[in-house]
Amino acid sequence: MSVAGALWLEWKIALRFLLDNYLQTLLILVGITVGAAVIVFITALITGLQRNVIERTLGTQAHIRILPPDEVNRVLPPPPGSVALDLESPRAQRLRSISNWQDVRDLLDAEPDIVAVSPLASGPALGRSGVARSSIALLGIDPVRYQRVVPVADHLIAGRFGIGAGHAVIGRKLAEDLGLSVDDKLRLDAGEGREAVVDVSGIFELGVLELDMRYVYLDLKQAQTLLDLPGAVTVIDTKVGSIFRAEDIARRLARLTGLKTESWMETNGQLLNALRSQTLTTQMIRIFVGLSVAFGIASVLAVSVVQRTREIGILRAMGCPRGQILRVFLLQGGLLGLLGSGVGGALAWLLVQAFNRYGARLFEIGVDPALIPTAMAVATLTGVLAAAVPARRAARYDPAVAIRYV
């Protein structure tokens, strides 16, 4: 007996049994459909939401920042046999340069994990326009390199991304506070008499209030002069290829360069924690919905096995092997899972379209092309597994007893 020839009858019996009990089949199919739709929709929703949150967060900041090591007090070891009691005041962290930053930059450029590197000279200053004053953050950048880390040019609302001698790009809130528009003059005061007047060439809006209120982008050289750090940079911003490995990469870079590193995962610990909790919650919902679907399939098939006791007995008496009976019920479980998840997947897809069209439009959800096929494969497998217990029971019936079952 060939395998294909044998499975032909299993299919025929499984389909007939399902169609024969169409009400029972329809009810469990509705259950599986709803379960699958919930799983697919919630997965698409949460994936879309998280992608959106991460894009927004990481769109305006470096993935890993490389900083000079903190200055610490060096305490002399006490002489042998004595105990020293220290009262230590932590050192003030003055603005310092990264030593040999050109070498570090070249090293990072060669790192395969890192896709963009941008050295910055940044420090605090005051911005003045007429009588208005506002505290600002000066960021001296190499515009081409910085644009690869934070695409400021994409967020311009006025003017152009013109960074050069005597030109600066400022945030929308700062422009409002100081009453500035494009081509107006902004006076920068970095303290100790270091001042400069620049033309506002562009105004950006990154959508993060703190940045839109404080950031002033300048040419690297001009910032170095204002901050009294000739030829130096205070931080190197980088972007990595896979964002969730940022923490590991940062740790490795710290060991490699001897400098201090901060990954976005560290500085956005709360966000990451929220995202992880959300993922965990979604996972729990998926598992429990999946389990209840599996138990639904198992219980319907368990009832069906009892209802069909006599038919199973007849089939066995006519020479139907145990394996064949087993496969008939496994197939029914698999078919229920496949059909229910197919319809459920389609339903979830429609829900996503409805959400994108009629929802609050805060963000767009995409359905990963692999999501629905994966859900169907998992549901089919779940159906087969759920059918295992009733199917084994059916296969073990004693035909002589089963045939007399009424």
Place this chain on the structure above:
Amino acid sequence: MSESEVLRLSGVCKVYNPGTPQESEVLHGIDLALARGELTALIGPSGSGKSTLLNIIGLLDTPSAGELYLQGRPTRELDDAERTRLRNRAIGFVFQFHHLIPAFNVLDNVLMPLMIRHGKPAADDIERARGLLAEVGLEGFSAKRATELSGGQQQRVAIARALVTRPALLLADEPTGNLDTRTAETIFELFRRFNVRFGCAVLVVTHDPRLAAGCPRTVELVDGRIVRDGAGIG
């Protein structure tokens, strides 16, 4: 052992719940042989062990002692898979309550033993099944659901199903027990006809003395022992 012998039981015993206080021996050393083309009635009062014996002969149950030879082949040591295969190849069953599969139509019910054997039925399988349906007077019923038929019609379908594999042995358990007299006669007539046509050994368990009288050989079982084995009683 002659060439024409289909079935031989030698010293078959059946004990239920051995080694417990509920232990009961239902069959005591049954010796019985059935030859090709023989039509035998198995009679006996309720509780005499007829059903147990029929289950053992039909390879649905195993004897506690003794041996059962089917077409000269010992069967006691066979495992479930081999017994199942042998049931499909060599034995046809007809039960009291017809026992068709209601989810399938009449033709599929008749074809079922062949489909179990080799999957999708071939053209000549279908032809054979239709031929048998015609012989039991049910041509044109192929597409009907089993549940749409009367009791007598269902029993005729069951006979066609039992014979579709051309079994060496046809076993019938009270095949007319649930039918009115006239229908019962028609059914019994079919057994006689197919017994002659296909030359299979037929063993009919019955309560009906007139049916038993119609059989050339009658075996009577009382308290798990064969008390009479001979020509028809009547």
